[in-house]
Amino acid sequence: xxxxxxxxxxxxxxxxxxxxxxxxxxxxxxxxxxxxxxxxxxxxxxxxxxxxxxxxxxxxxxxxxxxxxxxxxxxxxxxxxxxxxxxxxxxxxxxxxxxxxxxxxxxxxxxxxxxxxxxxxxxxxxxxxxxxxxxxxxxxxxxxxxxxxxxxxx
Numbered sequence: 001x002x003x004x005x006x007x008x009x010x011x012x013x014x015x016x017x018x019x020x021x022x023x024x025x026x027x028x029x030x031x032x033x034x035x036x037x038x039x040x041x042x043x044x045x046x047x048x049x050x051x052x053x054x055x056x057x058x059x060x061x062x063x064x065x066x067x068x069x070x071x072x073x074x075x076x077x078x079x080x081x082x083x084x085x086x087x088x089x090x091x092x093x094x095x096x097x098x099x100x101x102x103x104x105x106x107x108x109x110x111x112x113x114x115x116x117x118x119x120x121x122x123x124x125x126x127x128x129x130x131x132x133x134x135x136x137x138x139x140x141x142x143x144x145x146x147x148x149x150x151x152x153x154x
Contacts (some may be wrong), residue, residue, distance in 0.1 A: 001036065001037055001039070002027060002031050002037055002038075002039050002040070003039070003040045003041075003042060004024065004027065004037060004039050004040070004041045004042065004058075005042055006041050006043045006046070006050045006055075006058045006059050006062065007042050007043050007044045007045045007048060007049055008041060008045075008050060008053075008055050009042070009045045009048075015107075016109065017054055017055070017102075017105040017107055017108075018055050018056060018058070018106070018109055019054060019057045019058070019073060019102045019105045019106065019114060020057075020058060020061075020105065020106040020109070021057060021058070021064075021077050021078060021081075021103070022074060022086060022106050023063035023066065023106055024058060024061050024062060025061075025073070025074060027039075027066050027071050028065055029070055032070070036110040039062065041059070041062050041073055043059055056085070056104070057081050057085075057102075059083075060077075060080075060081045060084070061081075064077045064080065064081075065077075067115065075099070076090075078095075078099040078102075078103065078116065079091055079095055079096075079099065082095045082098060082099065083095070083135075086098075101114065
């Protein structure tokens with residue numbers, strides 16, 4: 001069983017654009033290829049929720065995946081959501097341009113927070129204050145990272 005954060009708890013409570021059907025398709029693929037049994041989706045955290053936010057597409061995506069499966073659905077999923085949310089005709093030029101622009105939020109967040117094979121998000125609902133690179137490197141390479149430069153006294 002996999003818990004999915006659709007409310008954006010780890011994405012600044014939806015302050016960070018995280019329109020990531022691609023991510024959830026990848027999670028489903030991993031789940032089913034490893035004999036997973038299902039998902040639990042969290043769509044709110046306190047007074048913050050995904051409904052009515054741009055990240056609502058993630059809720060739509062999970063519903064769509066339940067109905068249509070996860071193979072070869074990425075573009076149709078996006079176009080169906082744009083049509084239902086913004087009345088943009090499926091597969092129109094406008095829909096395709098908007099899809100390309102919005103789906104990049106997945107790539108932006110992945111480049112910021114997926115480091116050395118780990119999602120480097122702070123535990124909790126706050127915006128990340130810093131990325132602790134030394135801890136990530138040390139955990140990945142099983143080594144100690146010096147906190148001072150050679151020859152320095154501090």
